[in-house]
Amino acid sequence: MLTRRIIPCLDVIRGRVTKGVRFQNNVDLGDPVEIARRYYEDGCDELVVYDITASAERRATDLEMVARVARAVRIPFAVGGGISSVADMARALAAGAEKVSVNSLAVQRPEVIAEGARAFGSQCVVLGMDPVSTADRARCPSGYEITVRGFRERTGLDAVAWARRAVELGAGEIVVNSVDADGTRQGFELTITRAIAEAVPVPVVASGGAGCARHLRDAFIEGRADAAIVAGILHTGVTTIPALKAELAAMGIPVRT
């Protein structure tokens, strides 16, 4: 049976892993390579490394860091931040990433998804999205609107419609990072996660709000997610990957042990 994936997310600013709530009050948590290696040894299933200030600083992804992470782990990892073209994707993949994640820049220029999928295959192209709940059902029938630039800007795009369009263009996986839940540790936003998981044929990753194993279980069962991103509770030592997996296994969720 295919197991549910647990994916630690490393938000990197100037070469250091940081964690904030809604991109604010960032705290230095350490070296991305050491942290990636530790989670790998702990049995995480995959990693995501976001160079979170690359886009804002209008620079490419920190490829030297990507290459060091690639040498440190023998599992797949995705790289996001600063990916705006097929050439950027090619460099990140050549540095050893398995997937590239596009977010704001794909909203600006959706064709980058199609170009990436043609060049490297859909399995390499992840669409990251940051939906926020909205009352404007006329514009966003799902009740969720896509934001960009670290939640700062609303786009008027309906989250489910954007997910469908991205998959048509060739996205092979969608990370649904809820703006409302991010950093709260109160659980994933299950409504939008499930709406997207049911709307697209590709795997969906729940992101934002992980506080305990129960939240992951809910994302997998109620949210229909194929994988879940975990950050703060691992970084600050509230729990560990083996502990999360043991609890999930006890709740009947298939996990890789």
Add this chain to the structure above:
Amino acid sequence: MLRPPEPPRPPVIAIVDYRAGNLTSVRLALDELGRESVITSDPTAIAAAERVIFPGVGAAGAAMRNLAELGLIEPLRRAVAGGRPFLGICLGMQILFDRSEEDGGVATLGLLPGRVARFRPNDPRDKIPHMGWNRVRFVRPHPVFEEMPAEGFFYFVHSYYAAPARAEHTLGVSDYAGGEFCAIAGAGNVIATQFHIEKSGPLGLRMLDAFARWDGRAAPAGARPC
């Protein structure tokens, strides 16, 4: 017909580059094992290598066109016919078979008898591609996994799977989309994994290490025939 023995080769592993995906992680895994490797699309380098790894992601049609354009089809056939240890990974496994139904039907290398079909899940919750860690059971003994536990988790990313024509070519199986599929195939000096051995954590690394030490004979010395 008896072939003259091949000359000894330096212990270099050729990773075949045919513009079909990311080869860096294969090389990094071999680096970690201390095995010298070269990423190459040069038939001479492939012919000179002690063993060959044939990776690949993407679509079968494009892969076959690239192999033809790069003049790699014959060198790959010779590598297999010469008895050298040969490892196919993911798409590199699928195109060893006769035919794939991808891209409207593609004739592939025909080095192993069988065809490649698309997963057709009945349950829409079984997403395509089959992406993530799934359990693989080793169903026939082979030197490349003789020291492994009877089963373990490996990392998959694929929408198509190989169906060997001969049951004895299925060495390992996994389950997805309501059925069992061939996760490891092999015959003679060829072994092929549908999963990404190079991204499958410590277990994948152990298997890759065993491949890097394998002499290309299918049955371990003194093993019972199965």
